[in-house]
Amino acid sequence: MADVKQFKLPDVGEGLTEAEIVSWKVKPGDTIKINEIIVEIETAKSLVELPSPFAGVVGDLLVDEGSTVDVGTPIITVDVGGAGGAAVPVEEVAPQVAEAPGGGSESDVATPKDDEAVEPGLIGGPAPGGRTSVLVGYGPRMTSAKRRPRKDAGATPRTPSAATAQQAVQTSMMTTPTPVTEPDVHEAEPAASAHGRTVESQPDTARALAKPPVRKLARDLGVDLAAVTASGPDGSVTRDDVMAAADGSLGSRAPVARETEERETRIPVKGVRKMTAQAMVASAFTAPHVTEWVTVDVTRTMELVERLRTNREFAGVKVGPLLVLAKALVLALRRHPGVNATWDEATQEIVVKNYVNLGIAAATPRGLVVPNIKDADTMTLLELAEALNQLTATAREGRTQPADMAGGTITITNVGVFGVDSGTPIINPGESAIVCFGAVRDMPWVHDGEIAVRKVTQLALSFDHRLIDGALGSQFLADVARVLEDPATALLW
């Protein structure tokens, strides 16, 4: 009885999708054995001979020579019924299998084919299922860069019943105590409840649960974790919980003030206020502060600002005299790197920084913060402008991060926005100088030998006299002033 099987074009390697039938090696009516070569196909890589998986009588050749068909297309039918199905006749097998896959020749070792393609089934050659042949197994498979579809989006279980598993095994590990000569033997506790959980749902009353970064934040802000209401997973305290508790001087959310008989109002010192106070004290009573002033005609700077505002490159970017001051500062530091340094009391070294992290003091809803622009010295004017914008916007929203405030090397404090001329600013701890930028006013000035109305401002520089002497400080300040007075000076440096 006939049992007709179809042989479909296989993927002989590397994710083939189609192949051309080059030449048939059998014709209808031929009796073929398993592994007898029935067709030669051409793939993208090479010519490949296909062995028959069936033994029997060839029925139809379903594809013409020269045609290209997709992988999976039936290409030949074989009637396997009658002659023992897929059996392999014994006498044929020994010589056939014994022959080298490349075909035996009389004498010499057959050299591998000269072309690059390795025979199917040999090491490095294509193997069924789109794999590559190896000595010891199916061989590696090609993978695709696609995820398997999941049931719910984001349904990642978080160490689910590992707890119950631990619990189950813990109960099996219980016994009465051993007499040990070491002190304080602990009983193998039958109460597995506290043991088993990988998920912490029952915090000891004495100890709050919080991620390490949240613990640090709490410590930095002076918040007692144990007193904070926890809203996080597994009863842990979150960052927001801490921030909410730390809220000392937030704009409309004023700290709880106890009013006593209307003559005094007591505000608890917490959060940003506490940190600011600490910083000020640390700085003021460690570094000997000296402050110097200079009054500058910044008319040309203001003209530059106007031009920048209409410059297409600066479209959408806020530009002001602070930008020019920032640039002037960076340029002056290049000429006087000793100002961009810090006094290391512990190691008795002056540490000159080879980068400029320019801090801008900002008044925010949470209080005074001094975020800095990292590597301001590597920035173009445009980049500096953008960084300033960004910094200001972030600060205004109260979203300045601790990392933003760390690592500053010099600071500008802008009192001019308040209409104030100048002051004696306190150096930011870790730095050695701070520039105070006053209001820009129309003032009578001597210009080209005559009285004129010019834009005038004051700059003040406080510096740490341990490492910056008057000469250095003065030269530095003078350079900054020079750029503001005539921005073209920058071209000379």
Added chain:
Amino acid sequence: MTQITLARGVNMGLRKAMEADPKVLVMGEDVGKLGGVFRVTDGLQKDFGEDRVIDTPLAESGIIGTAIGLALRGYRPVCEIQFDGFVYPAFDQIVSQLAKMRARALGKVSLPVVVRIPVGGGIGAVEHHSESNEAYFAHTAGLKVVACSNPIDAYFMVQQAIATDDPVIFYEPKRRYWEKADLDETMTFEQAAPLHSARVLREGTDVTVAAYGPMVKTAIEAAAAAAEEGKNLEVIDVRSLSPLDLPTLQESVRKTGRLVVVHEAPVFLGMGAEIAARISETCFFSLEAPVMRVGGFDTPYPPSRLEEDFLPDLDRILDAVDRSLAY
């Protein structure tokens, strides 16, 4: 109550096991006539005969390989590898065969083999006699790995190891072979603490110090010194390296918030790394400080004149404790 040394504890445990089950064999180099280079098998060949206490040729792979064959035939061999540094020739038989044969046979064969290994340094020895190689075996699925730290555990744990149907690597801290303790001989090993459980040796509140094998005594001494400084350490003897008794460690860390793991083995990729990872993962919200690890340096074990600089000691443990407390 009888006072015994750790070596004697193993000896008595072996004897008890051999009395209880005629299939238990002891085999290794010099274990028979000599009674072992640490005298751990002293007297056993005299009482149980050469058929059961076997002096093997000088071939470690052969010891383990033939033990596997004996186990297949229904015996329960207890192999001795004379020193930690000499287990390497047997490494293939241990990890490719001993560890895997049960799974390979889908549970149809059992290899109840115990491999006893004197481990660790602190004995002023020449090369290869002071290794700590427990990580290689704890990392191999199919093996159980335990480390006793004191005479009483030695006595009970060796019997428990012999009684289990899984292959067990049984580490004995050679520098502690002569430590003494009092044994209650009326207790059976079924009544003792389970083989794969850790034990809190000293309760504390400030920092948990977890150690095993030779470092347990050092940890206890460190805790005593710390107490004088007003630091209250909790000391845990880990005892079983695979499987690890994680719940005991977790309960302690949730209480103290700080963990220091101590072992003689080099720090990189040692047991401390696994414990640290698991505790970080499961006790994240309880941690006040990162898990600290104190161990040997990542160098080959040094000449004996340098070993006290190499090995963790009380001061190094307390230094780690201080660093943990500084967070």
Added chain:
Amino acid sequence: MPELVQLLTPEGERVEHPDYALDLGAEELRGLYRDLVLVRRVDAEATALQRQGELGIWASLLGQEAAQVGSGRALAPDDYAFPTYREHGVAWCRGVDPLNLLGLFRGVNHGGWDPNEKNFHLYTIVIGAQTLHATGYAMGMQKDGSDGAVIAYFGDGATSQGDVNEAFIYASVFNAPVVFFCQNNQWAISEPIEKQSRIPLYQRARGFGFPGVRVDGNDVLACLAVTRAALQNAREGNGPTLVEAYTYRMGAHTTSDDPTRYRLNNELESWKLKDPIERVKAHLSRTGMGDQAFFDALEAESDELAAHVRKGCLDMPDPEPLSLFDHVYAEEHPLLVEEREQFAAYLDTFEESTAAGSAR
């Protein structure tokens, strides 16, 4: 060509050997022939299945049928055999269904039979490791006072491994009842026997203090006789023997090996003339012990067996993903309990229940 024990020439003529008498009736001879034919047929079918991607690899025993059937049929029921990974002929003699061998090569298990049921250990892939297991087992038999003996199979390459040499030492100093049966098929993948030893392998035994004998590995009668004698020697408490069955690996090391890269075709041709099955057929025909009806019936039986193997192979189910965690330990291990649960939960998040990585 060094001396070897031979009882049946390549042309099929019976010859005598002074040390090894063998008295076999027609029935037994036909039985051996049948074993050889069926073993070769299964091997061929498995090779074909591999080419079709139904097996990851196959280690063919082509050419070594006589060494395996001869020694396999020398074993008593209580004897124990420790194979390498090519002893499908010995497995046959021990009553292991050929299908059970395929699981390993298909990648659904690491060995699919109960060793104690058949007194046939699982296949060991680490070269030579099993010789130590065999020796230990024999030492155990010795302690039991059993009548049994052990046979340890390994190849020419294996004799270079430390473990095999350690096994020789242990077996000799403990006088263990083990026969070391080396199938010297001349090749260890691409390395010829000259890379493993300067002297004929059977002579190595002398260095360890026990007898060694070289037998014509393509002569089923000689292999039977020599192995029987060696086993008897072991049973009588005289310790180990090294039997070197001098044969040839007609096929490749495994299916994707290409022997044309390292050996000459005329070598292969010369060994074809010594085919183990042809000589028995010739003998049976010439003596009238095997007639055409017998050969035809055997051919039909071969076809049937091949079909059984093919069908069984194609029907073999893939193991379930969670079975990864089974049978690793005798006693429950908390880490595995946890991992299994987590993995089960993870798998449950996917739309399709099975993992993507099946062997196809």
